Amino acid sequence: MTNIHDIARLSGYSVSTVSRVLNHHNYVSAETRQAIEQVVKKLDYAPNAVARDLSRGKTFNVGVVLPHADHPYFTQLVQGIMRAAFAANYHVVLLPSKWDAQLEQKYLETLRQHAYDALIFTSHGLPLATLAKYQRYGRIVICENPHDSGLPATYAERVATYRTAFAHLKKLGHTHIGVLNSRDLAASATTQATVAAYEDVFQAPLPAKYCYTGVNTLTDGQTAGGYFVARFPEVTAVMTNGDDIALGFRRAYLAAQRPLPYLIGQEHQPSGEALKLPTIDHHFDLVGVRAFQLAIGETATNVAIPSEFLLN
Template sequence: MATISDVAKLSGQSKTTVSRVINKHPYVSEEKRELVLKAMEELGYTPNPTARRLRGQLTTTIGVIVPRIVNPFFSYLVNSIENAAYQKGYQVLIAQSNEDKEKELAFLNLLKNKQVDGIIMTSIVNDWEIIEPYTKYGTILLCNDYVNQEVAPMIRLDQTKGAYLGIKHLVEKGHKKIAYCTGGLFDAHGRGRDRNLGFQKAMQEANIKINPRWIFVDQHTIEDGKIILKQILEMDDRPTAIFTGSDEVAAGIIIEAKEHSLSIPQDLAVVGFDDQPIAEILDPKLTTICQPMDQMGEKSVKVMIELLENPKTQIKTYELPIDLIVRQST
């Protein structure tokens, strides 16, 4: 690869002048600029990003942390992030935390060494107090997951509303025995906590007492959903509806229900969360909460780049719309 010195030599100018041309600095005569541009062209020169990086320039690389890329919600998010980043000339480094605190921190360390300019966290495993110190090495933007103080730029959805809409819909369908299922723990913070609040609010408004036996925590996969259905079948007093924290769990429930000849929604109404492609594939099709993944990814990249290129930009929280999509499972 040609270096800046090669260009300098060929064009008969100094490295300084070449660098000025590259970076569009003022005070370069038109004549020399053209000489330099011609030499660059001739050599097929592109500046070495590593060298620039060492000088403390931007790396044009953004890191993204997801819990698991195979979860369609996150692969859709990564998809929109990558596309938006590419359009702006940025690269995307991904890491899966697998919900592991140590791995999350290992990845945040890339900020320290200027391996990435900023990191988009789509999930938070460590406490914010642990993560916060890293913000001084680079921009950390929270997308999807969030903390309950305005400490970092955030792109989020009104999770409380999401859960509220789902539960209210079940109530309106006449259900009183409603089970609730969440990915986190019941006393979680951030996203999980807000969903729980929405659940509680809707139940309270409908004057229904929450039955703790119908609360399932830490549920994520199709497999988890299948197990939930089996547990419900074993209950003397069964719920007539269930709100799940994810389409995958809902899918597991529906699939297992079929095995046991339970009719959905007659015997059990099911609400998912995410509006993943499987929601339309399931039979019956899944009523679920739609999160605009594409918008979230795009907006995250836009805000991130704005913050990087203009560090004095004010830190803000952006809230995107969240909606209930009624299909056949309720």
């Protein structure tokens, strides 16, 4: 394999002079530069990008750990991350995880091996304490409230807006309310925030039977709708976890020819606007931008992004 020493030998110039030409440095005459570039072209030489990155201490790669892309939370986050990365001339590598702890541990090890300058965890299966231990090898950013983990974080401030949404339902007189979420209470900070907001507003526990999880897509929403149609006719309102999901939920009730519950969506999607659904906009695109800025060290503080409850 051709290397810089071969170029120096064939061109008759020193390794340091060849290096200056390859790295586009000044203080090399036009004649010398031309002679070296001719040898480079003849040998079809390309610099080793990995070695170059190691020598300058940066890869300009950021890994984004992504359980899946089925929910707008993840797609909007990635859109924001990609937009910020493009502006900063960084590469983004998507690292699928499915919340698998072994996979996430593998990605942390690649950070230790300097494959990335930083990792952004859009969600995680490993404990925050485990992620925090790897900060010595590179920046690790999470997309949730960091509490006392010491991890840089940017996240949507959800609880206040969830309270507003549940207060709206209470004002309308709804007392039997269903809630849809992606993951169960023990595993998900989002589900915990939703349940906590309900209990703050109604001063009572959310009945576990009304909390349906495993919902990420329109089809999941339709399945959840069938579940509520068959089992809980008393439910008159449902806090869904996406406008598209609310659309799927609605289809189940229409198919069963049952009166529709009052639906609240999330993420301000076109389907919600078309149906004029109340929705919560968490501005996840902006969360993604801020996560990337934290990852490359443009800001050192944790950033909470206010969300909005919108009555369409």
